[in-house]
């Protein structure tokens with residue numbers, strides 16, 4: 267993970283139990299203060315004692331996952347971050363945002379059809395945010411576009427959007443930790459069927475800590491959320 271800046275402002279329902287606030291709160295740190303990283307701003311360019319990049323080529327790097335890459339407070343730092351991204355063409359940068367409406371004003375001049383090493387993901391936790399963000403996302407240019415339905419708060423009907431742009435993947439995940447809101451497997455299943463109709467790749471990456479399947483509620487610890495989601499994904503792949 268590369269976090270060139272840290273901290274964020276809550277902007278929609280999906281932010282209620284944000285993990286950045288959760289972890290910063292445990293350390294008496296204010297997650298609402300956005301700061302440029304003093305030590306890791308240039309992490310993708312850092313080398314080891316043998317002169318090799320510490321982040322090896324071919325990896326996909328979640329980028330700015332303890333903030334939002336397009337948050338206004340980072341406007342002065344983003345140009346430099348794009349330059350770093352441009353220098354590491356061998357690494358894939360995954361940028362996830364809830365602020366896709368700021369995208370056009372935040373991309374570099376030579377973005378063109380999108381940098382080949384950047385995937386943009388938009389997070390839509392409920393129908394309201396899908397209806398707000400996906401029409402904007404559909405219009406932007408990026409080499410790879412992902413939709414994250416996370417933390418999923420209800421069934422989100424993506425069908426009106428899946429056909430209007432090329433989306434490479436839809437990834438669904440539930441909310442984590444003590445106050446997690448319910449993730450219902452029926453919602454996940456329906457979204458998988460919707461993706462099938464449009465030939466869009468589907469992934470169920472995380473059950474969340476409060477998972478409901480076949481009317482039964484499961485309280486999971488964080489580590490099990492991924493392994494159980496993998497089982498759920500395998501089950502879903504058998505369904506037509």
Ligand code: SF4
Nearest residue numbers: 274275276281284333
């Ligand atoms: S946009 Fe993401 S990082 Fe920012 S407060 Fe919301 S959930 Fe947290």
